[in-house]
Amino acid sequence: MNNFDANIDRKNTSSVKWDGMKAAFGKNELLPMWVADMDFRPPQEVIDAMKKRVEHGVFGYTIIGDKTAKAIINWTKKRHQWEIKPSWLMYSHGVVPSLGMAIRAFTEVGDKVLLQSPVYTPFFNMIESNMREVINSPLIFKNGRYEIDFADFEEKLKSGVKLFLLCSPHNPSGRVWSKEELVKMAELCREYGVTIASDEIHADIVAAPHRHIPISSLDPSYSNFIVTFMAPSKTFNLAGLQSSFIVVQNPDMKKKLEEIQKKEGFHTLNTFGIMAMEAAYEYGEKWLDDALAYIKENIDFLKKGIEKELPELEVIEPEGTYLVWVDCRKTGLSEKELRERLIEKGGLAVNFGNSYGQGGDGFIRINTACPRSIIEEGIKRLKLAFS
Structure with a gap:
């Protein structure tokens, strides 16, 4: 209990x-x-899995195996009706580092990166620290609820934006974007040749009757310009174990992200982060x-x-x-x-x-x-x- x-x-x-x-x-x-x-x-299953690993007593280099991918795939299918393939998966120490990777992979110094304020503070930090220009399309606060100003959103895309950082579900407003809103954002980004990096770290924490929809799942063609970041960290209170995953279907986009990881020396995740992710997704529902x-x-x-x-x-x-x-x-x-x-x-x-x-x-x-x-x-x- x-x-x-x-x-x-x-x-x-x-x-x-x-x-x-x-x-x-x-x-x-x-x-x-x-x-x-x-x-x-x-x-408790997460704690037990880590205890068992501690009792083993040897903590050498650890691979991220098929079991991890299977746990993620089963989870996203059951909770979000999104069927992903093992070849689409990459791993990272966290969603914020992943956002930084996306900014470096898909833009150049000085390029414009779009966000929607008020929004999670590291969005600003990652854009600015990577020497890109913050372009903001503020959300509209109307009748106690936030909405997207699509006229402004499109104008900002037209200005030469290269990358859009989507926060879905939205932090701090708590909005869970509807299918219609997600499709409209995706279609506008496609029209203006803008890549979407979608932070979906709060995907599992949604109040009924609302439902989180991974934006990339809405149309197979969206995989050509969308990369999705998820993690068990918010869902199961595992942030200190620094384990997250990336869903990227487009091979060219994946290659660009892998090149960034190679330059950073990223090789694998923390042993306990891997164990906790597997156990949480397998037993935590x-x-x-x-x-x-x-x-x-x-x-x-x-x-x-x-x-x-x-x-x-x-x-x-x-x-x-x-x-x-x-x-x-x-x-x-x-x-x-x-x-x-x-x-x-x-x-x-x-x-x-x-x-x-x-x-x-x-x-x-x-x-x-x-x-x-x-x-x-x-x-x-x-x-x-x-x-």
Whole structure:
């Protein structure tokens, strides 16, 4: 039986979320509701697989075998109705490094790379650190929901964009893009000769009735210009094991990515990352369904608590991810004042909206993949911060 209510002490484990607050917020004595990892133990089968490997006691170089590919293929078919082939798979230490690889593989220095803000901060970082130009097509916030400005999206593509970084499901807004939206983005990118690098790391964390659709699965021809990044890290709380995979059907695109990996000296994944990925995808489905139900209850609890105690805040209920985007603009507080209220007065660590680019000012991102008691305490601290 999974006990998601258990408060597991993560302090002094080199946890970014629990031990890294001083660097980010100036103090560690805060309630951490930031960073997209869970406070849950992964499926017991994952822990058992790693224990068994530890007991073996020899940790030499490890190959990524057929068993890993089979586990991924079975998972994507069952959870996303996407049938992929072993020859389409590549591996990486993480989705962010994979985005960097895609930028280097499919663009040149100075080229334009498109994103849709507010969006996951490393999108900006990876474009800029690789000396490419950020082109932004901001999402439209309308009636409590984010939409794509397709007229602007097309104008930006026309401007000479070479690569589009798609965030699907979208972080931080929680949108799960519809089939119609995905097809329209894909068709426009095809029309203007733009490659798509699709970050689908939150693919498995979607609330019914919404369903994640891998964009590359919508049409066989999309494989000519789309590469997809996925991982078990968000799904099963395995981020520290640094294992992800890439789905790339086009042989020429795959060759370009392999050339980048060769230059970086990438050879294989961490032994325990391989073991955990295989075990999670083979045995983790019941655990995930239970976790999704618990997270949904957490989100509902947070939303009701904020509506009752802080009606000036608006919760953007996520269709996917366990991250809740909250609109604080009606408080009239500046970004600096928001930080002071939440950190100094409320003792609460959240992610602040300005780090997600245009459209993020006045918003905060709250992580709900934690025991219910943390949600309860978080609501109290939010109330204190805004009192």
